[in-house]
Amino acid sequence: MLAGPLTRPETFLFDAAAPRRGEMALADLREGFASWRLAWALARLDLRNRYRGSVIGPFWMTLSTLLMLVGLGLLYSRLLGLSLGEYLPHLTVSLVVWNVIAGMVNDACTTMTTAEGVIRQLRVPFTVHALRSVFRNGLTAAHSLPLIPIVFLAFGHLPGPEGFLALPGLLLLLANAFFASMLLGMICARFRDIGPIVANVMQLAFFLTPILWKPELLKDMAVWLPLNPFYAVLETLRAPLVEGHGGGLAVWAAALLYSAVLGGLALAFFVRFRGRLAFWV
Amino acid sequence: MVRIEASGLRVEFPLYHLGARSLKKRLLARAAARVRTDESNRVVVSALRDLDFQIASGERVALIGRNGAGKTTLLRALAGIYEPVGGRLVIDGSVGSLIDPAAGMDHDSTGRENVRLRALYRNLDAAAQSALEAEVAEFAGLGEFMDVPIKGYSAGMSIRLAFAIATAMQPQILLMDEWFMAGDAVFMEKAEARLASLVSGADILVIATHDMNVVRRWCTRAIHLDAGRIVADGPVEPVIDAMLAQH
Numbered sequence: 001m002l003a004g005p006l007t008r009p010e011t012f013l014f015d016a017a018a019p020r021r022g023e024m025a026l027a028d029l030r031e032g033f034a035s036w037r038l039a040w041a042l043a044r045l046d047l048r049n050r051y052r053g054s055v056i057g058p059f060w061m062t063l064s065t066l067l068m069l070v071g072l073g074l075l076y077s078r079l080l081g082l083s084l085g086e087y088l089p090h091l092t093v094s095l096v097v098w099n100v101i102a103g104m105v106n107d108a109c110t111t112m113t114t115a116e117g118v119i120r121q122l123r124v125p126f127t128v129h130a131l132r133s134v135f136r137n138g139l140t141a142a143h144s145l146p147l148i149p150i151v152f153l154a155f156g157h158l159p160g161p162e163g164f165l166a167l168p169g170l171l172l173l174l175a176n177a178f179f180a181s182m183l184l185g186m187i188c189a190r191f192r193d194i195g196p197i198v199a200n201v202m203q204l205a206f207f208l209t210p211i212l213w214k215p216e217l218l219k220d221m222a223v224w225l226p227l228n229p230f231y232a233v234l235e236t237l238r239a240p241l242v243e244g245h246g247g248g249l250a251v252w253a254a255a256l257l258y259s260a261v262l263g264g265l266a267l268a269f270f271v272r273f274r275g276r277l278a279f280w281v
Numbered sequence: 282m283v284r285i286e287a288s289g290l291r292v293e294f295p296l297y298h299l300g301a302r303s304l305k306k307r308l309l310a311r312a313a314a315r316v317r318t319d320e321s322n323r324v325v326v327s328a329l330r331d332l333d334f335q336i337a338s339g340e341r342v343a344l345i346g347r348n349g350a351g352k353t354t355l356l357r358a359l360a361g362i363y364e365p366v367g368g369r370l371v372i373d374g375s376v377g378s379l380i381d382p383a384a385g386m387d388h389d390s391t392g393r394e395n396v397r398l399r400a401l402y403r404n405l406d407a408a409a410q411s412a413l414e415a416e417v418a419e420f421a422g423l424g425e426f427m428d429v430p431i432k433g434y435s436a437g438m439s440i441r442l443a444f445a446i447a448t449a450m451q452p453q454i455l456l457m458d459e460w461f462m463a464g465d466a467v468f469m470e471k472a473e474a475r476l477a478s479l480v481s482g483a484d485i486l487v488i489a490t491h492d493m494n495v496v497r498r499w500c501t502r503a504i505h506l507d508a509g510r511i512v513a514d515g516p517v518e519p520v521i522d523a524m525l526a527q528h
Contacts, residue, residue: 012361012372016291038401045398049389121384122402123361123376190297275364279295 025271032127039128043135058143065099065144069151076212085155087214092151093238094211097173100141101230102202104177107133109195111185116281126270126277130181134174148241162244169236169247169255176233176259183266186273189280205230226254233258282373283338283453283484285359289368290332292351292358293325315508328354330509331368336485336502343496343517344489345524346506352489355506356380356456359487374484377452382443388432392423392442395431399446413449420475421445441468448475455483459490493521 032039051057069092077087112119115129152158188194209230215222225231232254239247246252296316315327329351336342344352357363358370360378385402386395396417400410418427421441431439480486480499490496496503496517503520505513513520 010375012370012376014365014371015369016289016365016367017369035401035404038398038404041398041401045387045390049387052389117383118385120357120362121381122378124385124402278363280297 019275021271021274025267025274028125028270028274029127032125032131035125035128036131038124039131040135042128042132043139046132046136047139058140061099061140062144062147065096065147069095069147072212080213080217082214085157088151088155089157090214090238090242091212092148093241094234096141096144096148097234097237098206098209098211098230099144100137100173101233102206103140104134104137105180105184105202106199107137108177108180108184109188109198111181112189112277112281113185119278119281126274127182130178130185133181133185134177137177138174157242159241159244162240162246165240165246166237169233169240172236172255172259173233176262179259179262179266182270183262186269186277186280189277190273209234223250226250229254229258284371284373285334285336285454285485285487286371287335287368288333290329290358290365290370291327291367292329292354292363293319293366294328295319296324296326327509329358329365332511334504334511334514336487338484340502341480341486341500342488343500343503344487344506345491345493345496345503345521346512347528349508350506351509352506353380353458354509356458356487356489359454360456372454374453376454376456377447377450377483378456379447380456380458382440382447386431386443389430391430392421392427392434393418395442396446403450413446416449417442417445420449420471437468444468444472444475448479451479451482453483454485455479455487457486457488459488459492459495496521 047058051060054060056063069088072095073084073088073091076091077084080087111129111133112126115132118124119126119129184194184198188198205228209228210218210225211234215225215231215235218225225235232251235247235251236255239245239251316324317327319325332355344355346352354363356378357380358365359372360376360380361372385399387398390398393414396414397410400413405413421427421444423438423442426434426438431442434442486499488495488500500517502515503513503517504511505520505524513523
């Protein structure tokens with residue numbers, strides 16, 4: 001047996017009269033982020049296990065995105081009366097980013113329920129499970145990202161230095177993915193009907209968000225687009241890469257507002273119900 | 282000072298997904314003792330009801346009682362997995378729980394990968410991780426099977442690996458469920474020696490078991506649980522005698 005106590009001495013105090021919910025939730029977040037290596041290892045395992053035995057593995061996602069780009073690109077550029085050079089860079093960025101968003105939201109619903117075995121047997125910060133979901137989807141997304149530079153090069157559409165403005169957008173997307181994993185992960189563990197509802201909403205949102213179509217096609221109605229949270233987040237990434245500008249004040253204000261609301265809800269929910277989660281999964 | 286202190290400890294399981302009215306009625310019909318509805322009209326099972334006890338450093342405590350008495354639930358509450366709905370619980374000391382052998386195992390990963398994964402679950406640094414790996418490989422005696430995915434293991438091999446991982450580290454407070462008494466005969470001797478040293482190294486042992494020989498051999502105190510309450514708490518022999526007389 002290994003010498004000496006390798007487990008850290010600790011004090012666990014619970015008092016129902018003074019539950020210290022906020023403190024315990026913050027401790028969970030702190031410990032969870034400190035064990036990001038665990039979340040990363042679990043995310044890589046998830047990916048490996050999902051594509052075990054498959055020859056091209058996660059590149060199936062890349063391939064299916066590529067097929068969708070070719071098919072939709074040829075059809076919709078015709079329908080919308082745009083040249084491929086105008087349309088494809090927009091479609092590529094929008095579709096790749098949308099796949100990330102949709103994947104993360106749908107996965108968020110099962111964040112906690114799939115970790116049931118761990119939650120009921122080991123004391124692991126819940127934050128780890130949310131991070132695992134974010135990392136897993138980030139890894140999956142990384143396999144499709146090369147499609148963007150490939151299409152850009154093929155059509156000679158080079159975004160210039162403004163392209164770097166997409167980085168804050170990417171950070172915002174990751175933060176939202178984490179909030180969504182926390183919030184939806186908990187809600188879906190408690191109410192099992194939420195998962196299918198979310199899947200339906202995401203399907204509808206795909207058509208209501210300018211992915212297949214360009215925002216300009218709405219003409220004077222385009223000012224209302226920031227009301228769509230998915231558009232706001234998508235645009236912080238799309239505008240720098242496709243249009244070569246930062247996305248505009250309205251878009252960023254909307255994106256930050258929605259993120260703050262989501263983050264606030266997730267935190268409030270986590271603080272209030274963290275202690276009940278082990279009974280929900 | 283290593284210690285466990287519980288006062289008025291209460292754990293309730295809500296039965297969320299049962300929904301159907303008739304089932305609810307049926308459960309509540311015969312003056313149910315432990316199933317009841319709470320203020321928001323949910324059906325809850327009272328798993329632990331108003332437990333008061335203190336365990337001081339040096340004590341070896343057995344949790345005994347019938348199936349469903351709340352033994353494992355109490356272990357989980359002590360491990361910090363189930364948060365109580367009422368009362369107060371203080372635990373001072375590092376807790377090691379041997380509750381579920383397969384907890385946190387990944388079936389598609391090899392034995393060695395599972396050891397690394399467990400090291401991450403325990404937040405170990407790189408040096409401690411490789412020490413754990415060597416230690417588990419040596420103790421489990423799986424040889425080349427350490428590098429085979431564990432879904433290819435026989436039942437005995439899985440138990441050996443799980444046991445080796447779970448018992449590789451010395452906690453101050455050891456929580457144990459009785460599955461640790463199972464295993465193949467050759468391994469059992471080794472396992473017993475390991476458990477004995479783990480138990481003697483721990484400041485506090487809490488074990489849930491049905492086996493009175495285990496209680497007599499290892500414990501200095503027994504807590505008899507019935508329907509989520511403590512019915513007797515004290516030195517081993519009187520508590521066991523009282524329980525056997527009752528059944």
